[in-house]
Amino acid sequence: MVKDIVFFDIETVGSECSQGRIVQLSALRVREGLIHESCCYSYQPIDSEEPGRQDYSHRNIDFTNDNWLAKHRQEIINFMSEAVLVGHEAHLFLTILQRELNLHFLQPFWDTSELARIFFPTLHHYQLDFLAEKLSLPLRKEEEQLLIEEKTWLTWKLYEACWEKGLKFDLSFFNQANGFIAEWTGKGFFEDLQREIIRTFPERPIRTDLVLSPSSEGLFSVEKSFTVRIPDSTDWVVENFAPGGNLEQNIPSYESRSGQMKMAKLIAKGFSSSQHVVVEAGTGTGKSFAYLIPSLWSAKKTGHKVVVATHTIPLQEQLQKKDIPILEAVLPFPFKASVLKGKSNYFCIKKWQGCLGNRENVGMQQKLAVLTILVWVRETLTGDFQELSKVPGLMELWPNINADNDMCIPGRCSKAGVCFLLRARKKAEESDVLIVNHSLLFSDLKTDYNVLPEYHYLVLDEAHQIYQTALQHLGSELCLENVTRAVDSIYRSTGLSFYSSTKQRLGSLENLVPSVPWEIFNKRLDGIPENSVSVLKQTKELFDLLSLILGSERTFRFIAQHTTRQWWEGLNVQIENLTGRIKALLSILDSLASVLSEDDADEVEDLKYAISSHQRELQEYVETLKLAINLNNPKQVTWLEQSSRLFLKTSPIDVSDTLREKIFSRLNSVIMTSATLSISDSFEHFLQDIGLPRSTITAQVDSPFDYEQQMQLIIVKNGIRLLDSKGQKAPELADFIAEVAERMHGRTLVLFTSHAMLRQTYEYLNPLLVRTKIQSLAQGIQGERSSLLEAFKRNPRSVLLGANSFWEGIDIPGDTLSCVIVVKLPFWPPTLPLIEARSEYLKSQGKDPFRELLLPEAVIRFKQGFGRLIRSKEDRGIVILLDDRVIEKYYGRFFLGSLPIKTHVRGENKLVFRKIEEYTSHLG
Known part of the structure; x- marks a missing residue:
């Protein structure tokens, strides 16, 4: 490269970075790989005792009208002129810098956070310090310490790491990428890289075939040549x-x-x-x-x-x-030993090639995700989605390139020889031990054991989840979006579908398989468009009515008494109409299959497979609708649920017979x-x-941990449970959490049973924590589980607020997490449709739903939440329970008697704070 590059970084203060004020700008001008010059401008507070580098992280700076950086405006313009600008999060930094300098930089700019996501697709996190550690970026030389700020230096070194990796790529990578980078600000980086490869490596061939990672010598390493006797005892x-x-x-x-x-x-x-x-x-x-x-x-x-x-x-x-x-x-x-996951977890090479040829209607973020996958597909041996960082655009792109395709026949696919799903299945067949998840296990049961290879022994880890997983998978659900997707795959007015692709192939099929009466087949095929449109129209009408029935509630359970409501007859009519229209579409698919039934040519078998896949999905919808309208089965529950979309759900309320029949009676040992x-x-x-x-x-x-020595359990008496209104609880709870967090220097996880209470508490808590320089991380506000956990681990001076999914599966050993606050005993709301139906079923058998259902499930969840604190022999800390029902109610003994610690401290807030101070001072 001949052009100069300016690497820069800014530091801001303020509640949000995008609205913050710059307190430091550092930049480094590089020419032909060497430092040409550097600069650093820092805000100098009036009360500063010494010039030079400042720590702004704990300062409450009031700029008033002092735009100090504008005084250096011309110097900055001169420094950055006629150069490519490169920063980590360059888009954000340039927005702030241009605002404060009241100018617009016209030269190209490249963002190393985007480049890192593309060239290092499996790192999962792209903060500069994390990348520096994972990529072993070279440190500054001692004599350069005062000249160059660390982040600016690391931005340069990260840029070089991306460049060096890119130099190893074949030119087909760039040919494939070029169609996706036209509007991207980083386009010039790829163009320069391609030119450099052509100049430096003129003999490098251009691959025209699919470029994948070289596979290992076999699916498994070669076993030892000698026979090993397996011990008998x-x-x-x-x-x-x-x-x-x-x-x-x-x-x-x-x-x-x-x-x-x-x-x-x-x-x-x-x-x-x-x-x-x-x-x-x-x-x-x-x-x-x-x-x-x-x-x-x-x-x-x-x-x-x-x-x-x-x-x-x-x-x-x-x-x-x-x-x-x-x-x-x-x-x-x-x-x-191998791992097998559901089809949607695997990359489909055939669909990927179709994606590369379809660049229209793809947003910028998805285009960058395409570049990420272009790199990853050259490195992965498994094609497993979990390897990939969840970069922006990937979640939207992945459904279009994964192996979850009903029309796919892996063994007959032109890419079968390099298919990741087939490779995983072959490994599974040959494995001694096969690792799956509960979801795939139940998919196997639901399809009469057609998903997993034959097995006789089963280990269920995390087995406390098995009942809920069974309920989820043995039930069914319907939503407008899923029906639309299913019907669109059969017919849509524009775009690829079964109907359009089959129409296109008819001419060649007539020549290849003349024995099939294609004229009859084509005539029947013409019935698909009208019937598909009819199904979609009726589905929308049904969900419009269901939305009216649900109203502003999040859930609504259908019960026998509803048959007297005015809307019930209308609902019956809607469901009967939709069932009839789906059956009409099924009838057309049946008639198409019957035309093909006598022929077994490969092309015909492909069509049969596609038809049967559509039939199976539509038939599942018919069964769901049939269950939904039947309110007389005491072992079945139907309800509406509004989350990101509106669902009509049905579920069995007792799965013990199914588990006994399909798992325990069939297998030798579980x-x-x-x-x-x-x-x-x-x-x-x-x-x-x-x-x-x-x-x-x-x-x-028993655990080998010494809970009595490693932790303290504190139960708060007369806590927030006694406050009358929810409006009172949130500010009181926020005050309490803030007091604890200040004494614990952050390092606190707060477990809620209600998302609403979590959000209300956060509104009051966040300003309190800001004053003490403690970060607040709240589920559903700053992000979801995985991103919040990583943020918490990076900055222990944090308080993490989480609800349902945070009660288990979180492993944060060490002093990063030193305090867990449990807001309430985790009883499920008795009005949840499934809980309500299970309770009624238990009552009908003469059993007490509280003792048989609500209490046991709450105790198990409580044990899970309690277990988040101590994860190793070195861990120390405190669990605080704010619900004194555990000492006031008779059932409290079940909670306390199920914990591995047998002693606790109880008292009101003042005593609690004193005990925390005693405990933390004891820890030293």
């Missing part, structure tokens, strides 16, 4: 965990734990004697190894696959990327484990829910 399994055993000898950080040995022994016994086993394993037990080693031993010994099903993606990733590689290194026999399965040392509720007898083998394995 379960004793071998247990000996691995013993003091001085295999794990202690080969894993430096490993310590033998009696609880882990006990758990592994029970699981090995369950496998070898074909029994089901339930184990509650406290935090820190090491349950992953405790079930993986018996699973691998059993699979190798019997030749029968073991499926391990987790609820959360993080645990799935941990097993695959951390635990399995360790065991590959230390176990005395080779094995095959192992269920979680940190939260028992209530006051009893597994009765869990066993009853999932349909297992009381005689099932159960065990509790």
Whole structure:
């Protein structure tokens, strides 16, 4: 490159960066890879004792009308003239800089945050300091410390890292990218890079085929050539965990734990004697190894696959990327383990090629996401969506390029040889242990075992979730958007659909397969447009009525008494009309299939497969509508639910029979484990829910952590629960959280049971925390779970407010999290449609819904929330419960009796604050 580049960074103060005022501007002018000159302008407060670099993070600066930077306007213009401007978040920085200098820079500018997202697509976070660490960017030289601000230097080095990686790309990368960069401010970077490659590497060939990462030698590494005898006795399994055993000898950080040995022994016994086993394993037990080693031993010994099903993606990733590689290194026999996910998680190469050829109607963010994938597809071995950073535009783009396509026949696809989904399925077939999630497990059950390869043994980790997952997957739902998508895939007036693509192919099909009466087929095909439009029109009418029925509520349950309401007859008519119109469209698809039934040519089989996929989806809608109108089944519930869209949902209210029939009766052995399965040392509720007898083998394995020494449980008496109105609760709660956070220096997680209360509390809390320089992070306000957790980890001087999804699956070891505040005992609202229906069903059986349903589920959730604090032997901290029902009500003993700590402190606010100060001073 011959042009100069100015790398720059600004520091602002103010509530929002985009509206903030600049307190520092630093810049670095680089010519032909060398520093040509640098500059740094800093705001100098009047009360400053010394000139030079200032720390503005804790200053409350009042600029009044002092636009100090404007005094350097001409110097800055001269410094930046005739150069490309490069910054990390350059769009934002330039907006602020141009506003304060009252000018508009005309030269090109490139944003290293965008470049990093493109060239390093799997890093997941793109803050400058994070990138510096992950990419090992070179540090400044000692003599340059005073001349160049750190962020400006790192911006330069990050730019160079992107440039160096880009130099290795084949020219087809740029040919494919060029169609997506015309309106992008970073276009010049790609053009310069392409010119440099042509100049420096004139012999580099231009690939015309699909460029993918070179695959490994095989789907699995080659097994050892000699035969290894697999030990017969379960004793071998247990000996691995013993003091001085295999794990202690080969894993430096490993310590033998009696609880882990006990758990592994029970699981090995369950496998070898074909029994089901339930184990509650406290935090820190090491349950992953405790079930993986018996699973691998059993699979190798019997030749029968073991499926391990987790609820959360993080645990799935941990097993695959951390635990399995360790065991590959230390176990005395080779094995095959793999992960299989749902189709929508895998990249589809065929759809990707179609995407590259369709550049119209694609927004700028999606175009940048295309560039990200262009890089990633050259590196990935799995095509797994979870590898990718969730860059802007990706979530909108991914449905168009993933493998979730009903018209796909993987084995017959022209890209079958490089298909990521086929590769994953082949690995799954050949695995000894296959890791899936609960969702895929139930998809397999729902399709009569057509998703997973055959297996006889199952480990259910995070098993406390299994009942809710079963309810979700064994139920059904309908929304306007999903019906529209399904019908659009059959017919749409513009764009690709089954109808349009089949019409285009008819001419060639007549020549290829003359035995089919294509004239009849074509005539029947012509019935699709009118019927498709009719289905969409009727669906919209139905959802307009459902919206009126729901009104301003978030949920509305249909019950038998509603049959006397004025709107009921209209609803029946709407549902009958929609059912009839869907059946009419199904009838056309049936008639098309019958024309093709006698022929088995490949082209005809493709059409049959596409037709059957559409039939299956439409038939599911018919079944949902049929269930929705039947209010006489006491084991079924139907309701409306408004979230991002309006859903009509149906669900069974008792899945124990289904679980018993489809899982426990069919498999040799099922192992269920979680940190939260028992209530006051009893597994009765869990066993009853999932349909297992009381005689099932159960065990509790205590955590190796010393809760009495590592933490303190504080229960606040006469807290916010006693306040009359919600309007009073939010400001009182905010005051309390702010007091705690100041004493804890942030490092606090607050768990809510209500999103509304969370939002109200945040409004009062945020200004209080700003005064003490503590950051507030609130679910649904600053972001969602993953982004908030990362922000919290980066800045421990924070308070994180979370609701439902934050009660479990969060792992923040160390002193980053030192305090958990539980606002209320996590009872489900009894008016939720599914809870209400389950309660009524229990009443009809002569049971108490509170004792049988609401209380047990609240205790399990409470244990999960409590477990967020102590994640390692080094962790220390405090859990504060603001709901004194736990000491005032008879049922409080079930909550306290289910915790691993047996002592607590109780008192009003003043005592609580004093205890916090005593505890934190004790921690030193």
